[in-house]
Amino acid sequence: TSRRKAEKLIQEGKVTVNGKVVKELGVKVSGTERIEVEGIQLTKEEHRYFLFYKPRGTVSAVTDDKGRTTVADYFADIPERLYPVGRLDYDTSGLLLMTNDGDFANLLMHPKNEVSKTYIARIKGIPEREVIRQLERGVVIDGRKTAPAKVKMRSSDKTKDKAIVEITIHEGRN
Known part of the structure; x- marks a missing residue:
């Protein structure tokens, strides 16, 4: 279930650890305990x-x-x-x-881990060098400056006024 639904189940007293009802959120377990939800024992799911x-x-x-x-x-x-x-x-x-x-x-x-993500985008227009430099320095979005991006022009077509750019960032924003 989702974390929110799990919290609700705990608060409603539907979760037991080693036979004792747990109603407090944040109880730590080592993984060797018998945990049941509404009388059904949980088993550890294999990661996929x-x-x-x-x-x-x-x-x-x-x-x-x-x-x-x-x-x-x-x-x-x-x-x-x-x-x-x-x-x-x-x-x-x-x-x-x-x-x-x-x-x-x-x-x-999580942003603190700064894991890089690379995007390749087909865009309308051909960005000028100064626009690329701005992205590489960070730009302000909704009043906050982004972390610097790595930007690479992969190709451009002046006759169609299109370009393909590669952008690598480590933060995500809507």
């Missing part, structure tokens, strides 16, 4: 990792209130609850890691 090429027109989420296809829909036959590590926009395609390993996912996604 999948590299998934997300197609355009797919949401990087487990569910979608608009009924759109999600990345989780592609893993309907996998018994474990998988979720995407990071996100790509609906109209963007690219490689995502899908896993049930929350600790590993957090390690990759």
Whole structure:
């Protein structure tokens, strides 16, 4: 279940550790205890990792209130609850890691770990050198300056006024 639902189950007294009801959040266990939820013993789930090429027109989420296809829909036959590590926009395609390993996912996604992510984008227009330098120094978004990006022009087509750029960042913002 989700962390929020798990917290609710604990607060409602539906969780026991070694036969004792636990209602306090944040109780530490070593992994050798017998943990039950509503009388059903939990077993440790084997971690699963999948590299998934997300197609355009797919949401990087487990569910979608608009009924759109999600990345989780592609893993309907996998018994474990998988979720995407990071996100790509609906109209963007690219490689995502899908896993049930929350600790590993957090390690990759938490900003303090500064894990680099590389994007290749086809853009309208050809960015001038000064625009690239601004990205490399960091730009202000919603009043906060971004961390410096690594930017590389991969190709440009002046007749079509398009370019392909490679951008490597280690922070994520909407």
